[in-house]
Amino acid sequence: GQQVMQIPQYQHVQEGEDFTTYCNSSTTLSNIQWYKQRPGGHPVFLIQLVKSGEVKKQKRLTFQFGEAKKNSSLHITATQTTDVGTYFCAGGRNDYKLSFGAGTTVTVRA
Amino acid sequence: EADIYQTPRYLVIGTGKKITLECSQTMGHDKMYWYQQDPGMELHLIHYSYGVNSTEKGDLSSESTVSRIRTEHFPLTLESARPSHTSQYLCASSEQGQPTDTQYFGPGTRLTVL
Numbered sequence: 001g002q003q004v005m006q007i008p009q010y011q012h013v014q015e016g017e018d019f020t021t022y023c024n025s026s027t028t029l030s031n032i033q034w035y036k037q038r039p040g041g042h043p044v045f046l047i048q049l050v051k052s053g054e055v056k057k058q059k060r061l062t063f064q065f066g067e068a069k070k071n072s073s074l075h076i077t078a079t080q081t082t083d084v085g086t087y088f089c090a091g092g093r094n095d096y097k098l099s100f101g102a103g104t105t106v107t108v109r110a
Numbered sequence: 111e112a113d114i115y116q117t118p119r120y121l122v123i124g125t126g127k128k129i130t131l132e133c134s135q136t137m138g139h140d141k142m143y144w145y146q147q148d149p150g151m152e153l154h155l156i157h158y159s160y161g162v163n164s165t166e167k168g169d170l171s172s173e174s175t176v177s178r179i180r181t182e183h184f185p186l187t188l189e190s191a192r193p194s195h196t197s198q199y200l201c202a203s204s205e206q207g208q209p210t211d212t213q214y215f216g217p218g219t220r221l222t223v224l
Contacts, residue, residue: 009150031210042189042200043153088153095219099169100145102152 004091006101013079014109023072030052031092032065032072037103038085081108098102113137116201116216123191124224131186131219133201141211142184145200146170147218153200159184191223
């Protein structure tokens with residue numbers, strides 16, 4: 001079945017630094033969605049990318065969808081303590097459901 | 111913020127008990143989902159529904175069952191809980207979207223079976 005892999009599993013970041021988390025699929029995706037889950041919380045939708053090569057920005061977050069629609073990345077600039085949490089990518093499947101990656105758990109050193 | 115509710119938030123029970131996890135949404139969404147998530151792991155789809163009287167098994171085999179008698183309500187039942195059922199259970203609903211719906215998650219139920 002369709003698998004979505006995320007790396008790294010853990011990201012420890014100094015406050016103010018930038019980092020990137022990556023999402024890779026074994027098959028072509030119809031779209032990619034990103035969710036954020038705060039510690040002890042539930043996933044909250046951040047964004048959806050549909051087009052090949054699409055780039056979207058939300059303040060300090062930049063999301064990219066690869067040209068082949070098999071990979072995606074999330075880049076966060078000037079990390080803040082509010083960025084703490086687990087970021088999940090979810091690939092849209094042919095059956096219109098989502099396959100979630102294992103997530104990247106971000107911790108921030110003040 | 112989406113209006114989707116789950117009760118209880120935390121549940122600790124003994125082996126062999128029957129339990130029902132409640133999920134309700136007030137957004138009128140036709141599609142609803144149940145995911146199972148172990149700590150630090152991905153979400154696994156265990157059940158979904160496309161509307162009233164529609165229920166399907168998800169990707170991960172589960173001994174739980176679901177029902178969808180009303181649009182807003184999608185309860186999950188375990189007839190006989192076991193320690194292997196210990197996990198977090200997340201309910202979600204989605205509005206129509208292309209090419210894939212955006213999903214709204216409830217706060218989750220953390221289940222511990224002793």
